[in-house]
Amino acid sequence: MKAHDGMYIDGDWRPAAGTGTIEVVNPADEQVIAHVPAGGAEDVDAAVRAARAAFPGWAATPPAERAARLAALRGVLAARQGEIAETVTAELGAPPQLAQAVHAGLPVVVAGSYAELAASYAFEEKVGNSTVLHEPLGVVGAITPWNYPLHQVVAKVAPALAAGCTVVLKPAEDTPLTAQLFAEAVHEAGLPAGVFNLVTGFGPVAGQALAEHEGVDLVSFTGSTAVGRKIGAIAGAGVKRVALELGGKSANVILPSADLAKAVAVGVANVMANSGQTCSAWTRMLVPADRYEEAVGLAATAVAKYVPGERVGPLVNARQLERVRGYIRTGLDEGARLVAGGPDAPLETGYYVAPTVFADVTPGMTIAQEEIFGPVLSILKYEDEDEALRIANGTVYGLAGAVWAGDEAEAAAFARRMDTGQVDINGGRFNPLAPFGGYKQSGVGRELGAHGLAEYLQTKSLQF
Ligand code: NAI
Ligand code: MG
Numbered sequence: 001m002k003a004h005d006g007m008y009i010d011g012d013w014r015p016a017a018g019t020g021t022i023e024v025v026n027p028a029d030e031q032v033i034a035h036v037p038a039g040g041a042e043d044v045d046a047a048v049r050a051a052r053a054a055f056p057g058w059a060a061t062p063p064a065e066r067a068a069r070l071a072a073l074r075g076v077l078a079a080r081q082g083e084i085a086e087t088v089t090a091e092l093g094a095p096p097q098l099a100q101a102v103h104a105g106l107p108v109v110v111a112g113s114y115a116e117l118a119a120s121y122a123f124e125e126k127v128g129n130s131t132v133l134h135e136p137l138g139v140v141g142a143i144t145p146w147n148y149p150l151h152q153v154v155a156k157v158a159p160a161l162a163a164g165c166t167v168v169l170k171p172a173e174d175t176p177l178t179a180q181l182f183a184e185a186v187h188e189a190g191l192p193a194g195v196f197n198l199v200t201g202f203g204p205v206a207g208q209a210l211a212e213h214e215g216v217d218l219v220s221f222t223g224s225t226a227v228g229r230k231i232g233a234i235a236g237a238g239v240k241r242v243a244l245e246l247g248g249k250s251a252n253v254i255l256p257s258a259d260l261a262k263a264v265a266v267g268v269a270n271v272m273a274n275s276g277q278t279c280s281a282w283t284r285m286l287v288p289a290d291r292y293e294e295a296v297g298l299a300a301t302a303v304a305k306y307v308p309g310e311r312v313g314p315l316v317n318a319r320q321l322e323r324v325r326g327y328i329r330t331g332l333d334e335g336a337r338l339v340a341g342g343p344d345a346p347l348e349t350g351y352y353v354a355p356t357v358f359a360d361v362t363p364g365m366t367i368a369q370e371e372i373f374g375p376v377l378s379i380l381k382y383e384d385e386d387e388a389l390r391i392a393n394g395t396v397y398g399l400a401g402a403v404w405a406g407d408e409a410e411a412a413a414f415a416r417r418m419d420t421g422q423v424d425i426n427g428g429r430f431n432p433l434a435p436f437g438g439y440k441q442s443g444v445g446r447e448l449g450a451h452g453l454a455e456y457l458q459t460k461s462l463q464f
Contacts, residue, residue, distance in 0.1 A: 010050035011193025017042035039201035054194030067119035118162035136164030138217030149175035163456035243445030248399030251392035252282035257406030280400035324374030398439030
């Protein structure tokens, strides 16, 4: 695979300060496909300086001109969609169709939405005798995960640029090639030098240096709860703004009046997509007791379509594979009933997990409480709606969820009682403009749409 042997800083590819490298591995065949430089504090410092220097000019650029640059960026991402999809398949293992439609397709939509928002957002408002200015926060340190390599980058960088902020990105070490392609796209779109900068590197080195840097005004992080806590503490010590998107354990609540077959089929598809490496996946299916065995049978049938190496890709790396297999073993140890899949490797090569369904899962089990991040579904039983709500709300997380009922109003009434940031009603479509983010330990802040843009702004009030 094509890789840059440098960092994208101040509008150019520059040699890294040190000599360390990251091996990029294709998780489908375990082969090394490229090397990229592993940056350190010196590279981060150079990138932050470039972003600081570019900030006044970009902040003062009229929103219509920022919108035009974002529209150009959207255009480049659209034109290079095929190459992006191939790169995501190579470094993440995503099946080609998913890579094309979601991994390469969604960022085009999100970049386009911010091109429009940059042009239409009210950066000034009247409040009584005041004019309130919504001004860019400054330099953003963006730290992204590997699960949706380009979407996670665009969901931070596009609103930051729309707001008038400048950015230093530290992408996940597993998927740096997609991030390098994004830097190429920024360059091609004609963004001024220093407005966007890329430092590849390891989390505890480059990521930490970025979060700690005094020249960074806002740290936006997506990833594990453990690292999110650290970033939150670092940001607190430096009195920086912070946004954290830390995953979930979302509930798919099937009410008695629902179309059970449809709810189960869509629920299984939701969990298996991207090999279960989706923070908003509905990994707990809640079914009324009197339809429980019927639902378990439907789930077993539905999951059979998800064949590893075909419709389901591998997990991103060997560590995630061991982690997910460990959760499956814990599920068995704690007495859940295995309906499909299990801990054994379905293929000889590649970091594949067999799509797994557990029945007889009780709310206190580890697999019902912790984020597994693999193709593993737990089916739980409830007696009445109050119990369903207690189970749905009974984790430390609150990122997403689903409710199914005979009519939308009934499902929406239940959704109002859920402690979570997004709920799909009877299979409602994904909306790239709807705020995305968590209640409770799923995080702090929101991404996407106008709410996502507001994260990168601060207010100044002028009284007249
Ligand atoms: P991670 O939290 O280690 O990685 C996310 C990003 O943080 C990467 O760019 C990484 O380099 C960076 N990072 C790591 N340590 C850092 C530090 N000390 N300071 C600054 N940056 C640091 O996630 P990991 O280990 O790849 O995945 C572990 C689990 O995290 C998954 O099993 C899943 O449960 C969760 N996760 C959640 C995601 C989400 O979308 N919310 C995405 C990826 C993982
Ligand atoms: Mg990691």
